[in-house]
Amino acid sequence: MQLGYGFPTRFYTEQGFRITSPFGPRPDPFNPGQTDFHTGIDYGGRPRGTPVLSTVGGDVFAARTYSGWGNLVGVTDAKGYNHLFAHLQDMLVKPGDKVARGDRIGSIGSTGQATGPHLHYQINKPGTGVRSNGYFGDPDKYYFEEEVENVDVAIVLGGEVDYFNAAPLRDRLNCPVFSRTALGQLAKVSNIYVCGGPVEPIKAAAPKAKIIDLSGSDRFETAAKISAYLKSL
Template identity: 45%
Template sequence: MQQIARSVALAFNNLPRPHRVMLGSLTVVTLAVAVWRPFVYHPGETSPIVKTIEIDKNQLRTLLPEASEPLDQTASDDELPQDEIDQDVTAETGTHDYVVSSGDTLSNVLNQYGIDMGEISQLVKIDNDLRNLQLGQQLSWTLTDEGQLQRLTWEMSRRETRTYDRIDNGFKMSSELQKGEWKNSVLTGEVNDSFVSSAQRAGLTSAEISNVIKALQWQMDFRKLRAGDKFSVLMSREELDGKNEQSQLLGVRLRSGGKDYYAIRAEDGKFYDRTGSGLARGFMRFPTVKQYRVSSNFNPRRLNPVTGRIAPHKGVDFAVPIGTPVLAVGDGEVVQAKRSAGAGNYVAIRHGRQYMTRYMHMEKLLVKPGDKVKRGDRIGLSGSTGRSTGPHLHYEIWINNQAVNPLTAKLPRTEGLTGKDRAEFLAQVREVLPQLKLN
């Protein structure tokens, strides 16, 4: 018996610490349930009368570990904030655009948005070429209200675009070959009222304006442009039967407050400054000094453990003690810092034009709307406010108004071009810059 006990103890000590804690907790709970029985004692009786306590399913759910999560994230006052730029530039609702980077596969691109591997496998099954994405190619897709893939568009080259539409039992592929003539054109203008209306007068379409804003999003706040600021845009447009079929932004120059800002497209489909340095401002992976245990993962089809209803979990829950400093993961502007019924004390930060992060259920807020924050700045202290049954931090990342998995999302990085790629880019810059003249 002693030999068995020693063997059990040795095996227990060799387990990883999280496993030891979990096993120990389960043992304690099991013993407590076995020993303890609630009873009502009546004086004068020789034995107590045991009272049976019934627990219904809803009460049982609140005892689960997953119950220390937000009870409901779909609160009307928790919508993503928008501004006049978002409202002026028209875009297809729910569409996400992505430029293929080195090492990307279709599965790691789509899976970060919660798209099932089964759907990804169906796409690859009908078109095996999807296994070989190339650097700089463009992907865009839309989702159904249930988070399923509705349509995927793969811009393989300037000439060919493939589209995959959902049908009853999978997806249907169609291919479009463009045969027009590509011509470069420079469009210049001066800001008089808003940038959007000024760019439209210069001859840019809504899609082209959106691309210009995205290219300069890390350098320029377009809401703060002043009358008299100037811009020059180099577009490559395909003409077919006298009409523009599609276009590609090659470079942009914007002069504001006497300073020039540049964004020039490289062969990888991304934009850099004149020296080949990256324009994006890097993000931290976690909103805390150290990484804490994940108590609930990102899940767009999550079954709420308390209500028993389907309620998408649009972020990740970290099991952090109350009072833990919460950090901004990247440079940006605080657009919301308030208390709501669902999210408790929460903060929303806009990073550039495409990225938004949200931090919920905090005990205390340390910022206010309009504050500029840097990566690593303290924005609050963690807690358990709002619809939450235990201390934790709920953290979300949104790209183009769409929630993504914070643990796997491709985050902006400040890397620039090096070696041969940089030499080729600088040669391209020498051709583009003379064309970006300001009137």
């Protein structure tokens, strides 16, 4: 399986974890014969007590025990999304703490409703707190604005409205997507697809990069250019 840059699965597999249960429908482990919808990704394959590192920088908004989640740490990122790390054996941060990507927040455990030691990782939409049904979607489809070392290819949007237009290109190129607030991180990227908005600020931020300009005069024209480019690949 090819993994995207900065996405949580790559982050955790590089630390020796493996997916023990993917995002999406699955047989309900607690109710045989029934189907459950798994709202996050389970990472296992490492023993109880293994450090759990945060995938993202942000503010800790939750660090306590819940009946289902067990010991859960929640981190709100700069875009307001809540990153949940559940079933921890212990928690090393408290609400109000700031963490950076890669900081240790706890240890692998099996607290709460868990069949064995693993990390349940889930990303919740802004305002949904720790609610299990507040999930954004597959965590590997979330785009992180951090962790861009060794990135060859990136997409830059004009604005939020371009996100869905650019999604098929992102899936095809398997690359991170950046908003205009993150241009400072593009300096080392060699190929940049501009999907919306002016090209000049991108050239200024990444003078050595090859720029592929797929921006139209509005989001509909941008969508058409992206679509035509995909067909040409």
